Amino acid sequence: MRRALVAVVVLFVVLAAGIATVWLGSRWIISVVTQKAGPAPVRRVGQAVPPFELADLQGRTWRLTDLKGKTAFVNVWATWCAPCRKELPHLQRLYERVKDRPDVVLLTMNVDEKVSEVQPFVAKNAYTFPVIPAHEYVRKTLTTTGIPRNWVIDAGGVWRFDEVGYRDGEDDWVANAERMIEEARTPQGAPTRPDQRTGT
CATH class of the missing domain: 1.20.5 (Single alpha-helices involved in coiled-coils or other helix-helix interfaces)
Known part of the structure; x- marks a missing residue:
């Protein structure tokens, strides 16, 4: 018993x-x-990005070391995320503008648990930017959650921007993204946005 x-x-x-x-x-x-557009609540700006080695949907392996010497714009998204779906057309426009720049790289990290659902979504919408299935990497990297998310990483592998959320009507989305990229190309310590300097 x-x-x-x-x-x-x-x-x-x-x-x-x-x-x-x-x-x-x-x-x-x-x-x-559930997050609104704006700086992420947990400050990553100024911190080193955790290393990764992940394959994209085309089979290309991406490593953090591959980004060394370049400014990287990384979008984190999911097929079932409504704000992400609204943001992705803007991201495609940005990709078309920067894809041939030797000093800038744009890639995306998808957090769908079912990777098989990602390729059909990408093909249906004719997106051509790199898509990396990265559910586990993102889950372990983010101590707080929220997508869509945009990271801008400088040439030294350090977070310069960590923006979360998307607002409807962001006609200047591409211009804002390009501004962040250009700011990230400047050495740390140079004048930048108030929320980066103070952490508020």
Whole structure:
């Protein structure tokens, strides 16, 4: 009888742990689209970007070291994220403007759990920017959540911008993105945006 009781308790603990894992995973996904446009609440500006080695949908392997010496604009998105879907056409426009620049690279990190759903979405919308399935990397990198998200990384692999969210009617989205890229090309310590200098 006692052994049976112990077995039941152990089974309950295992099931509870499994349920907690699933719930926490879903919580991360659900909370992803609740942020408004603006600087991320956790300050990453000035910090080194964690290294990565990830393959994009075309099979090309991307490493953080590949970006050394260049300014990188990285968009984090998902196919089921409504604000992301609104932002992506702007991102495509930006990509067309910077893709031939030797000093700038634009790529995206997709956080869909089902990678098989990403390629059809990209093809349907005729997006040509690089798409890297990066669910686990982004989940481990972000201590707070929120997408769409735009990172601007300088030539030394340091975050210069970490913007989260998208607002309707952002006709100047591309101009703002290009401004961030140009600011990130300047040495750290040069005049920049107030929210970067003060962390507010």
